[in-house]
Amino acid sequence: xxxxxxxxxxxxxxxxxxxxxxxxxxxxxxxxxxxxxxxxxxxxxxxxxxxxxxxxxxxxxxxxxxxxxxxxxxxxxxxxxxxxxxxxxxxxxxxxxxxxxxxxxxxxxxxx
Amino acid sequence: xxxxxxxxxxxxxxxxxxxxxxxxxxxxxxxxxxxxxxxxxxxxxxxxxxxxxxxxxxxxxxxxxxxxxxxxxxxxxxxxxxxxxxxxxxxxxxxxxxxxxxxxxxxxxxxxx
Numbered sequence: 004x005x006x007x008x009x010x011x012x013x014x015x016x017x018x019x020x021x022x023x024x025x026x027x028x029x030x031x032x033x034x035x036x037x038x039x040x041x042x043x044x045x046x047x048x049x050x051x052x053x054x055x056x057x058x059x060x061x062x063x064x065x066x067x068x069x070x071x072x073x074x075x076x077x078x079x080x081x082x083x084x085x086x087x088x089x090x091x092x093x094x095x096x097x098x099x100x101x102x103x104x105x106x107x108x109x110x111x112x113x114x115x
Numbered sequence: 116x117x118x119x120x121x122x123x124x125x126x127x128x129x130x131x132x133x134x135x136x137x138x139x140x141x142x143x144x145x146x147x148x149x150x151x152x153x154x155x156x157x158x159x160x161x162x163x164x165x166x167x168x169x170x171x172x173x174x175x176x177x178x179x180x181x182x183x184x185x186x187x188x189x190x191x192x193x194x195x196x197x198x199x200x201x202x203x204x205x206x207x208x209x210x211x212x213x214x215x216x217x218x219x220x221x222x223x224x225x226x227x228x
Contacts, residue, residue: 099214
């Protein structure tokens, strides 16, 4: 079945550092890919998504590019802030927003 | 506009007891999903309602779990009897249609002792 693998956390960075959280997937066909974020005390929020190969999703300074050839959807941000501290989940779906398949999550802590 | 609301936020019960989790979706959202995250692992799909009908319940772990959505509004997820391995965070999400963004609630943290 479909699966998503994320880099294990926790990840701790200093403010203004460059961030990469790796995500690779195994799936049939052409799934949609997502990054969700869970800030402390809040629910999961959609951060960005890409629905086809070579699409780039972006939001709040974060970017991820759908790479079919490497089955990857790595999350990047050029300069992180303390407010980016959260748990980040990579996910895929074969059916729009239905039946999301998530990775195990990566806890990110940004120190001032 | 109110978001997806889940009750309770935390629940601690003893093994063998019954617990009922509730989810109130965003008003007008016909699609409602349950997911759970067990012991810091990946979040796993449990089931999908379209209005009051179960569209897909392939992720339900066993018959100790019963989900309902009477009237197509709020949904409940009952665990009876609860086992230790049921501990985790249960998330509910809703969407207007299956191809639009699913909005998640804060989750219910269930601890079975």
